[in-house]
Amino acid sequence: MRIFFDVDYTILGADYSLRPGTRETFARLVDDGHEIHVWSGEGLRHAVLKNHELAHFVTGVYEKPIRDYVARLDVLGVDVIPDFVIDDYSEIVTIFGGYYVTEYYRHRDDDTEMHAIYECISEWVASGASSHRRWRPRHEDFDAMLGKSAD
Numbered sequence: 436m437r438i439f440f441d442v443d444y445t446i447l448g449a450d451y452s453l454r455p456g457t458r459e460t461f462a463r464l465v466d467d468g469h470e471i472h473v474w475s476g477e478g479l480r481h482a483v484l485k486n487h488e489l490a491h492f493v494t495g496v497y498e499k500p501i502r503d504y505v506a507r508l509d510v511l512g513v514d515v516i517p518d519f520v521i522d523d524y525s526e527i528v529t530i531f532g533g534y535y536v537t538e539y540y541r542h543r544d545d546d547t548e549m550h551a552i553y554e555c556i557s558e559w560v561a562s563g564a565s566s567h568r569r570w571r572p573r574h575e576d577f578d579a580m581l582g583k584s585a586d
C-alpha cells in the first residue's frame with residue numbers, strides 16, 4: 436500500500452524533534468511491503484528526512500494539497516493515489532482515509548501514536564477496516580472525485 440505521512444505535528448514537532456517511533460514504524464512498514472510517501476503543505480521536506488535519517492525509507496516526497504485534495508494531486512505532481520494517509524489535520528484524512536493523528540508539538544517519551552498507527556494499518560490491510568477510534572474510512576465519493584480530477 437502507499438502510505439502517506441504528513442510532516443509538521445505528525446512526524447515532526449515544532450521543536451524539530453522526530454516523533455518517537457517514527458523511524459522504527461517506517462522500517463516496519465517498508466519491511467511489510469508498503470511504500471512510504473511524505474508530503475507537506477509547506478513543500479518538499481527533503482531536509483527533514485535527511486536530518487532525521489528517514490530518506491532511505493521513503494519512495495516519494497511531495498507538496499501536499501491543502502484544498503481540493505484529490506483534484507490537486509495532478510497539479511502538485513503527486514503521480515500516485517494515496518491508499519492511506521496519516522495527518523494531524525482531520526479533513527484530508529476523511530477524504531483519502533487513514534489515521535487522524537494527535538498533534539505532536541515537542542518531544543515527549545510517552546507518545547505512542549506511531550505504534551497505534553502501525554497497528555491500525557496492519558488491521559486495515561488485513562480486513563479493510565480498523566477498530567481504532569482515530570481511523571477514518573475513505574470518503575464515499577472518493578471515486579467520483581478521482582474521476583472528476585481526470586477530466
Ligand SMILES: [Mg+2]
Nearest residue numbers: 441443444523
Ligand atoms: Mg501537520
